[in-house]
Amino acid sequence: MKKHAALTLLGLFAILFAACAPRALSLPSIPEPATGAAPADLAAPEYRAAPEEQARSAGAVGAADQERLVVQTASLSMVVTDPLAKATAIRRMAEGMGGYVVSSYIYQSTFGEAGLVADSASITVRVPAERLEDALEEIKADAVEVRSENVTGEDVTAAYVDLESRKRNLEAAEAQLMEIMDTATKTQDVLAVYNELVRVRGEIEMVRGQMQYYEESAAFSSISVELIPDVATQPIETGGWQPQGTVKAAVEALIRSLQWLADAAIWLGICGVPLLIVVGLPLGLVVRAARRRRAKAAAGG
Known part of the structure; x- marks a missing residue:
């Protein structure tokens, strides 16, 4: 009997303790992010290509749009x-x-x-x-x-587009240098900017010349x-007879012979006659005098 009463009191005590105990704190639920998405504050920064990569990308797109050269x-x-x-x-x-x-x-x-x-x-x-x-x-x-x-x-389209992109970049650099030139106050700074501006303009003219060369080469074949x-x-026949070649060779030989005779006559007329007069006339007089002497000697003997 006592045991039963003790169990009854223990059960009542447990019920009273449970009713008087403080309730557990309920925490607000935090929604889970969607699968594969990062929180806003942890999102990866946006990628921006460097100017050189932008120029190459623009050149690749321009090569597709550019008329083929x-x-x-x-x-x-x-x-x-x-x-x-x-x-x-x-x-x-x-x-x-x-x-x-x-x-x-x-x-x-x-x-x-x-x-x-x-x-x-x-x-x-x-x-x-x-x-x-x-x-x-x-x-x-x-x-x-x-x-x-x-x-x-x-096909020089890709090279032409690259030159076009380079020209745009150089022209942009030229505009920036002009702005710096307008705001520069020190003589040293002005000279430095001026030298850089001259260099950039020289490269622009060089690029324009190369582009013009490609344009003219593509426009005119x-x-x-x-x-x-x-x-x-005409075939060369070593064992055959070619009358046309023989006739031509004979005519050429005849012409050369006549030329030689004409040259000889000219030389004889210009050089031979004066020499004959200068040398032959005194020699003839000497021979004639000798003959006369022999004739007189024979007549006297």
């Missing part, structure tokens, strides 16, 4: 009947298409065992790039033989032509 070059080697007339015709063709002559060279060459001398020529012209095919067809129109033909193209006379294409 392709420098086309053609070279021909062909046999013609008259190299001098053909060189003149090529020059007139280039000028008629709006182009111009870069160089022209005329020289003589010796061909074959007979030593045939004929005129050869080489000429380089520039024509508008869109007329390159027309120019090549016109040049080859009356050729006896086209020995070689080569057409190449070089180069054509180099080697003109070989038709006589150089």
Whole structure:
């Protein structure tokens, strides 16, 4: 009985203790950040490319937007009947298409065992790039033989865009130097800024010159032509007979002989006659006097 009463009192005491105990503190819930997202105060700083990287990026984008600049070059080697007339015709063709002559060279060459001398020529012209095919067809129109033909193209778009980006950067630096020049008060500072400004402007002019060279090279294609006379294409036959070559060699030998005889007559007329008069006349008088003496001696004896 006592044991049961003790358990009942213990149970009541536990209930009273639980009711009088302070309630646990409830903490406000903190929302968890979304998966993969960093808190605002821990977010990574925004990346800014350096000016050089920006220029390279702008150059890469500009190369895609820039119209392609392709420098086309053609070279021909062909046999013609008259190299001098053909060189003149090529020059007139280039000028008629709006182009111009870069160089022209005329020289003589010796061909074959007979030593045939004929005129050869080489000429380089520039024509508008869109007329390159027309120019090549016109040049080859009356050729006896086209020995070689080569057409190449070089894409200079990337190099041109790089130069354009460099020019923009240099012009921006020039503008900044001009602002510094306006605010500078010390003579030393003014001279330093002026020297830097001269250097930057020199680089700008150099870049502009390179850009202009690329533009002109892409706008006007180069054509180099080697003109070989038709006589150089004749085969050399060691065991055969070529009447035309023999006749020509005989005519040349006759002309050389007549030239030699004419030269001898000229030398004889100019040098021989005076020598004959100066030397032969006294000698003739001496011989005549000697004959007279012998004749008198024979008559007296």
